[in-house]
Every structure is written in structure tokens, then in C-alpha cells.
Amino acid sequence: MNRLAAALIAYAVLGVLSWVTIGDTRIRAVPLGILALFALKSVLRRHEVMHTDKAEDEESKDLAES
Numbered sequence: 184m185n186r187l188a189a190a191l192i193a194y195a196v197l198g199v200l201s202w203v204t205i206g207d208t209r210i211r212a213v214p215l216g217i218l219a220l221f222a223l224k225s226v227l228r229r230h231e232v233m234h235t236d237k238a239e240d241e242e243s244k245d246l247a248e249s
Contacts, residue, residue: 187229194222 201214 184194187225191222194218194225 198215198218201218202211205211206215
């Protein structure tokens with residue numbers, strides 16, 4: 184199991200725990216929103232790390248054109 188899958192599973196577990204323990208629906212949305220943002224950040228960061236060569240190639244092309 185890779186780290187991204189472990190992180191997403193942990194976010195899901197925390198989301199379920201917060202859903203079960205918090206009774207008020209308005210307050211329940213806050214931690215779920217925060218966990219969703221963390222999950223999104225993890226996925227986007229994974230994409231950046233996995234595709235660093237593309238970003239470096241685009242930057243070098245932009246500098247060469249200038």
C-alpha cells in the first residue's frame with residue numbers, strides 16, 4: 184500500500200468518526216470540509232511530485248523563449 188492510499192484511508196476514517204461523534208449537521212460539515220481539503224491537497228501534491236519532469240521541461244522552454 185502506498186502512502187497516498189494510506190492517507191486517503193485515514194481521511195475517510197477520520198471523516199466517519201467525525202460524522203458519528205458530531206450531532207449538529209451545520210457543525211458536522213466543518214471538519215468534513217477540512218478533511219476534504221486535506222485529501223484534495225494530498226492528491227494534487229502527489230500529482231506534482233510524480234510529474235516533476237513535465238514542470239521542469241515547461242519552465243526551461245519558457246526561459247529559452249524569453
